[in-house]
Amino acid sequence: MTDAQTGERIWTAALVVIGDEILSGRTQDKNVAQVAAWLNVQGIRLAEVRVVADVEAAIVEAVNSLRARNDYLFTTGGIGPTHDDITVDAIAVALGVGVTHHPKAMATLESYYATRGGLTEARARMARVPEGADLIENRVSGAPGIRVANIFIMAGVPHITAGMLDALTGTLEGGRPVVSKQIGGWIAESEIADILRAAEQAFEGVAIGSYPFFREGRVGANFVVRSPDEAQVDACLTKLTADLEADGRAVFAGGI
Template sequence: MTATPATAAVLVIGDEVLSGRTRDTNSGHIAARLTEIGVDLKEVRVVADDEAAIVEALNALRARYAYVLTTGGIGPTHDDITADSVAKAFGVGIDHDPRAVAMLRERFADPADLNEGRLRMARIPFGADLIANPVSKAPGFRLENVFVMAGVPSIMAAMLDEITPLLAHGAPIRSETIRADAKEGDIATPLAAVQKAHPGVAIGSYPYMDAEGFNTNVVVRSRDADALAAAAADVRAMLAALR
């Protein structure tokens, strides 16, 4: 377990996400898992199926964070260009990887079924390690601090399970949610005072509407259980004083 939390970014790749045809659930799943193992997710980006955009985003993120996790764009169709874009970002070649081909043959035993399109999923940048795919066999891959995973949520989740042990685990981020029974604007000033008194704890307010009208949840987050408890207690005391 590391003393200083590792940082990470998620790069979601796909025109279908930007067009609204596909709802991105992968980044939320990854965020929850990273929180569990104590890795700080700092950024989520969404880019189109455009080589220049993928290369630019990937190079910026991999230089800034300990890990970059990508989803999408490693399928069998012409617009699945993530693998080629990653190879370009790292300045390495790409070709059919015998290990990946062997994995695909486990699913497509008949050579006629392993057509040109499906073989595209075996194209892996040189020097990359494979990420096993227990769902459909087509692997993802890791190149240095970049982990490339599928966009289909069930497959991505399986790949994430494979790579989680490879990430530097830190202290998990604990959280407590407190129902304010007040509007966000009414608690803004006293909540700021509580935050100032607990600089090492993250305190956020999140408005919502229910059957009774406007309300607010206050979420307190910290790796330190004692600090979390102290801040939560002050939030409750503040809310009680307002009532």
């Protein structure tokens, strides 16, 4: 994908969150925010997310639509040892390949479970990978993540995913990281909408997000300026601050 204004290449990723527990409301997802923040540092933009049930057809559809139109596709969830863990099988179907036990994953699991009751058939399920896959190191527990084609298959438990992301840091090609800075004020966003729009339009490739809140019985908002070009972010913040102050508003650097 190319930035329409600057012509610069933008690297994008999508994320498929796999899990009935998210769709039932039982579990509050934390992987979207975590993967998004990590991708930003790699210079990769999270373009879209889908949350799907533990149903093969749903996973296959999401994986196939998203992997084709993004540089990278991440999945979280469904790689454990139980019957509801079907991510590996679904991604193999999506890619049209078989499933095999990865020798290195088998060795890792054998070693991990040597003092934990041994490698049962259920546990060996966690060594299953789509054919042609590589492993992603799991620094927290036994079962590794999986990389196959442009797909990165990660755990559902957030702190295990965090370890896998850490192992991947710096290994993916990306563009410039997006720089994001904010200001804020006890300002009703509806009163200064024209100022925001003008500040955004004055700088190429800059996006301003407006995030209202209600706190201590008062209305306020933070305004987040984003761009891969830090000089543009700073220039836009300077203009926005000046325009708000000229309109009689108190502005807090760094946001409220």
